[in-house]
Amino acid sequence: MNGLDDMVERVTRQCRARMPVGAAHAAGLLLAILASVASVSPPPAQDFSYGRRLYLDKADCSFCHGWAGDGAGQPQSPGRAAKLRQSQLARDPLITVIQCGVPGTAMPRFDDLAYTDKSCYGMIEAELGDRVPPLPHSTSLQSRETEVLVDYLRARVVGRAPITREECFETLGERVRSCAEYPAAR
Numbered sequence: 001m002n003g004l005d006d007m008v009e010r011v012t013r014q015c016r017a018r019m020p021v022g023a024a025h026a027a028g029l030l031l032a033i034l035a036s037v038a039s040v041s042p043p044p045a046q047d048f049s050y051g052r053r054l055y056l057d058k059a060d061c062s063f064c065h066g067w068a069g070d071g072a073g074q075p076q077s078p079g080r081a082a083k084l085r086q087s088q089l090a091r092d093p094l095i096t097v098i099q100c101g102v103p104g105t106a107m108p109r110f111d112d113l114a115y116t117d118k119s120c121y122g123m124i125e126a127e128l129g130d131r132v133p134p135l136p137h138s139t140s141l142q143s144r145e146t147e148v149l150v151d152y153l154r155a156r157v158v159g160r161a162p163i164t165r166e167e168c169f170e171t172l173g174e175r176v177r178s179c180a181e182y183p184a185a186r
């Protein structure tokens with residue numbers, strides 16, 4: 001277990017502990033309401049295009065992580081940006097890492113209020129000193145955008161088999177000729 005895992009584990013435990021019973025109950029109620037709304041008009045299933053645009057364009061994660069999340073954001077991050085395809089992080093820790101960045105590394109904090117209170121790993125800016133993660137070169141993200149982005153990553157990137165021509169077309173578009181460099185799916 002590395003330091004990041006420890007920090008992430010601690011912060012998710014704090015969040016759970018902080019939620020009062022009443023709030024948990026209200027959240028349950030809200031979920032029930034949302035579920036009933038969803039059953040009336042199901043959202044377009046499997047549409048991750050908004051999350052993909054956040055990843056590729058607005059937040060420009062691909063600058064460091066590569067379009068396919070294979071860590072190949074050369075030369076900005078030669079081999080250093082974690083290979084998102086192999087991430088072991090669950091949904092909440094993924095959200096935390098994107099909002100808070102990874103202290104002491106190039107992984108930016110995408111929540112512009114990160115470290116102004118203790119919601120990132122229980123630490124504020126002054127405690128981290130020069131280990132405060134940088135602001136992104138692209139733009140910060142709203143919580144809702146981060147969630148949509150994480151749902152895209154979990155559905156289309158994390159745990160995915162080696163890159164194929166089909167994945168390249170699906171992600172970058174049918175006209176991208178360099179996709180031919182990848183093997184066809186078997």
Ligand code: HEC
Pocket residue numbers: 004055059060061062063064065076077080081082083084086087088089094097098102105106107108110136137149
């Ligand atoms: C400036 C380069 C850079 C940018 C831009 C960037 N990252 Fe990172 N990211 C990194 C580096 C470097 C690491 C590895 C940190 C470490 O050493 O643990 C990392 C780690 C991560 C991790 C942790 C993976 C794991 O399993 O431990 C996630 C998730 C992640 N990045 C997602 C994103 C997303 C999503 C975006 C866009 C919103 C993004 N990153 C933008 C450089 C970047």
